Amino acid sequence: MVHLVKRLGSALALAFVLVAGSAVATSAAPGDTHVYVNDNTAGVNTVAGFDRLPDGTLTPLPGSPFVAGGAGAGHIIGSQGALQATADGRYLLVADAGSNQISVLRVLPNGALLQAEGSPVWSGGIEPISIAVHGRLVYVANEGNGATGSNYTGFVLNPGGHLAAIGGSTFPLPATANPGDILFNSTGSNLVGIEVGTTDPSTFRIDSFGVGADGRLTPAPGSPFPAQAAGPFGSEFSPADPSHLYVSNAHGGAGNGSVSAFSVAANGTLSSIGASPYADNQTAPCWVEISHDGKWLFTVNTGSTTISSYAIAADGSLQLFGSTAFSSGAGIRPFDARLDPAGSTLYVVDAALDAVTAFAVSGGTLNELASSPYHLPAGSTPFGIVAV
Numbered sequence: 001m002v003h004l005v006k007r008l009g010s011a012l013a014l015a016f017v018l019v020a021g022s023a024v025a026t027s028a029a030p031g032d033t034h035v036y037v038n039d040n041t042a043g044v045n046t047v048a049g050f051d052r053l054p055d056g057t058l059t060p061l062p063g064s065p066f067v068a069g070g071a072g073a074g075h076i077i078g079s080q081g082a083l084q085a086t087a088d089g090r091y092l093l094v095a096d097a098g099s100n101q102i103s104v105l106r107v108l109p110n111g112a113l114l115q116a117e118g119s120p121v122w123s124g125g126i127e128p129i130s131i132a133v134h135g136r137l138v139y140v141a142n143e144g145n146g147a148t149g150s151n152y153t154g155f156v157l158n159p160g161g162h163l164a165a166i167g168g169s170t171f172p173l174p175a176t177a178n179p180g181d182i183l184f185n186s187t188g189s190n191l192v193g194i195e196v197g198t199t200d201p202s203t204f205r206i207d208s209f210g211v212g213a214d215g216r217l218t219p220a221p222g223s224p225f226p227a228q229a230a231g232p233f234g235s236e237f238s239p240a241d242p243s244h245l246y247v248s249n250a251h252g253g254a255g256n257g258s259v260s261a262f263s264v265a266a267n268g269t270l271s272s273i274g275a276s277p278y279a280d281n282q283t284a285p286c287w288v289e290i291s292h293d294g295k296w297l298f299t300v301n302t303g304s305t306t307i308s309s310y311a312i313a314a315d316g317s318l319q320l321f322g323s324t325a326f327s328s329g330a331g332i333r334p335f336d337a338r339l340d341p342a343g344s345t346l347y348v349v350d351a352a353l354d355a356v357t358a359f360a361v362s363g364g365t366l367n368e369l370a371s372s373p374y375h376l377p378a379g380s381t382p383f384g385i386v387a388v
Contacts, residue, residue, distance in 0.1 A: 033340055034111040035347055037356060037376060038083040038094055038384035039065055042074025045096050045103070047083070048376050049111055052387065056345035056358050058374040065377045066113035069103040070096025070120040075381055076351050078302075079129035079143075080181040080234040080287050080336055082384030086133055089388045091161050093138060095128040096120055100149075102128060102140060104161045107388065116161030124153030124170055129383075130181050134188035137215050138163065141182040141193055150177050152193055152207070154215050166215045176203040180233045180286075184211070185242035190268050191217060192245060194232050195224065204232055206247060208268040220268025228260040228277045234287040237264075240294025244316040245270070248285040248299050249277055257285035257308075259299055261316050274317035280308040282323055287336050292343045296321075296364045300337050300348055305330045307337070307348070309364035321364035326350075326357055328373060340387040345369075347387055354380045 033052040039045065046065035050058035082095040085107075092113065094103040101120035105113040125142025126149025132139045136157045144150025154169030173179060177195040184191050191211050197203030204227035209217035231251025238244040245262040252258060258277035262270045283303030290297050290312070297310040297318060305328075309321040326332060326348075333352040339345065339361065346359045346366060355373035359366040376382055 033387065034061065035340070035356065035385065035387045036083060036092060037349060037382050039377060039380040040072035040074070040077065040082070040097060040383055041379045041381070042098065043071055044068070045070050045072035045094065045098065046377065047092065047094060047105065047113055048380065049113060050374065051111060052340060052345070056340070056360060056369055057371050058356065058358065061111050063112050066105065067115065068094045068096060068105065068120070069115050070094070070101035071098035073097040073127070073381065076333070077129055077383050078180070078286065078335065079383060081130040081132065081183065082336070083386050084131045084133045085386045085388045086157070087135070091116065091157065092386065093131050093133060095123070095131055095140070095384065097127045097129060100126050100128065102131065102163060104157065104163055106161055118162040121163045121165070124165060125149040125151045130179065132182045132184050132191060134184040137188065137211070139182055139191060141179040143179055144173070144175060144177070147175055150175060150179065152182060152217070154217070156215065169216050171217055176200065181235045183235055183237065185237040185264065186239060187242045189266070190242070190264055192235060194235050194247060196231055196233055196250070201230065204230055206232060206270060208264065208270055210268045220270070222269055225270045228272070229258050232260070234299070236288040236290045236297070238290055238294045238312065238316070239292055241316065244273070246288055246290065246297055248288050250284045250286045250302070254283050254303070255281055257282045257301055259285060259288070259297065259310065259318060261318055263316060273315065278310065278318040278320065280320055280323065282306050282308055289337045289339055289346065291361070292339065298337065298346060300334045302334055305332055305334060307334070307346070307359070307366055309366065311364060324359070324366040327368050328353060328357065335383055336385045338385050338387050347385055349382050349385050351382055354382060356385065
């Protein structure tokens with residue numbers, strides 16, 4: 001596995017635009033669902049778009065791929081959340097890792113994508129690799145170049161799709177951080193960033209913050225917190241309980257992957273749940289997705305080319321249910337994963353195949369669709385997927 005490698009005029013105006021319900025109705029037609037992938041193409045970056053049929057199968061949208069605006073890196077990048085959708089489905093936010101920018105794309109009623117006015121904007125650092133969105137508040141994790149430019153930086157997305165940087169929001173990271181993910185809990189009161197680190201155990205860290213009304217971050221007491229195993233990577237808050245956080249541990253070695261479970265206090269302090277971390281007996285669990293009802297956790301094991309399913313107990317602890325292999329075989333480098341809005345299909349980016357694999361979901365059971373995988377445009381080196 002590849003090593004994972006301004007200012008607003010008033011706080012009142014900012015608080016107004018942070019309200020999750022402040023957006024107007026979605027641009028997508030009722031009942032339509034689509035899947036999008038950040039192609040991360042060299043030069044002009046693009047986003048591949050698909051119509052999702054009722055059985056979960058995908059067909060390319062007319063006009064796909066769509067120009068993002070910035071530049072992709074043109075090489076494989078491992079991270080979670082390099083493409084995000086706003087909760088109302090009106091906009092996609094794209095990490096343009098090759099040009100240190102974030103693009104905003106408007107989702108049209110037919111699923112086609114159009115660049116928003118003023119897009120793209122500078123990410124606030126070097127090589128953006130993950131985006132977190134809550135309401136109109138956006139944070140970006142910048143990986144940096146190994147010496148500088150690694151940080152978390154905040155923005156506000158206005159109703160017209162324009163990103164404005166929040167003055168004083170940038171939180172610098174050490175050159176060893178190699179961030180893999182950044183995300184909000186469902187209430188927007190806490191933000192977490194994952195430092196994948198290097199081979200030094202002291203660099204395996206989890207940054208946790210409280211989020212103020214002005215959108216700025218306050219580190220939790222004790223943050224950054226040490227990870228429970230090597231190479232913390234993907235993460236997800238439970239949709240059913242915003243105080244439960246799950247982090248995959250990717251660098252434990254062959255057959256030694258695990259997922260950590262944490263309880264997150266109101267001030268962002270992390271504490272372990274039960275017997276965490278929970279082994280999945282696979283290699284390099286990286287990407288994490290949780291069912292919309294909060295009962296099942298899926299982690300994509302890039303090294304063993306499988307997906308592990310865990311049952312989530314009421315107290316947040318995990319019980320391994322089993323692991324499902326990809327029909328394409330080993331070495332396809334499964335990456336980021338997202339459920340469709342109904343929770344009936346799990347879509348996974350295959351970075352080595354430049355494709356998307358789809359699994360029908362029934363509780364913790366996964367069955368790959370016979371028509372899967374679905375191929376991405378030529379030149380793709382994909383990371384990041386959403387289903388809206």
